[in-house]
Amino acid sequence: MQLAPLLMLLWLLASGLAAAPAFAQAPAPAAAAAGADPGYRIAxxxxxxxxxxxxxxxxxxxxxxxxxxxxxxxxxxxxxxxxxxxxxxxxxxxxxxxxxxxxxxxxxxxxGFARQQVFVGGEVGRPGAQPLLPGLTLMRALIVAQGPTDRAALNRVAILRRDESGATRVIRVDAASQARRGADDGNDPPLQPFDVVLAVPSRISRVNKWIDQYVRRNLPVNVGFSYDLNDNNRRGD
Structure with missing residues (x-):
């Protein structure tokens, strides 16, 4: 049985991950951040x-x-x-x-760095764009967005990510498994520039159709990118 989102948040608060909002309010200067991180990827x-x-x-x-x-x-x-x-x-x-x-x-x-963002939407308290700061993971981004609502299915959170060719990948994440085995890159992956994180409603049976509709209706133009979702870019539901 899937943990309720409220219980998941309580568990995260106890484990210290809920410090993310304070972390998200202390951006470093763009040039310094890029220069200090040898792994910085141009976007x-x-x-x-x-x-x-x-x-x-x-x-x-x-x-x-x-x-x-x-x-x-x-x-x-x-x-x-x-x-x-x-x-x-x-x-x-x-x-x-x-x-x-x-x-x-x-x-x-x-x-560079200060201009890179991710977008968090779906069943969260405050959908919107967030700055991509060092160490931002899926769950931290959800918490900054005031957490998933009680209608979210944490076992099927979706990350939309464009590859170098411009094709869209939909990455499915079972964030609910953090309560059972702790957080790792599989259930709490680090986010990349311009990722879109979507907390899918638990009542939805056709996830891909819901993602298509949500992106077309809600993805803000000022995020700086667009997605062309089609059946060639993801597994069907």
């Missing part, structure tokens, strides 16, 4: 400063487009989203090797 909307050590005339600032690419001099379009700044710098060094004798380049994220 759509990030502004990148490219500096060429031996060809300063090529220095520029590029904004990552919604399709994850940037447009650069000499080499044209380059995929940036999903890479760390170091990985992108290595890719650019290879791309410019045919045009420059010394293609040494650095990549810095000037505006």
């Amino acid at each position: 759509a909307g990030d502004e990148l400063a490219l500096k060429f050590f031996y060809a300063p005339e090529l220095n520029e600032t590029a904004t990552v487009r919604p399709d994850g690419r940037i447009q650069l001099q000499l080499v044209g379009e380059v995929r940036a989203a999903g890479q760390t700044p170091r990985e992108l710098a290595d890719a650019l060094k290879r791309a410019y090797a045919g045009s420059l004798r010394y293609p040494e380049v650095s990549v810095e994220v000037e505006k």
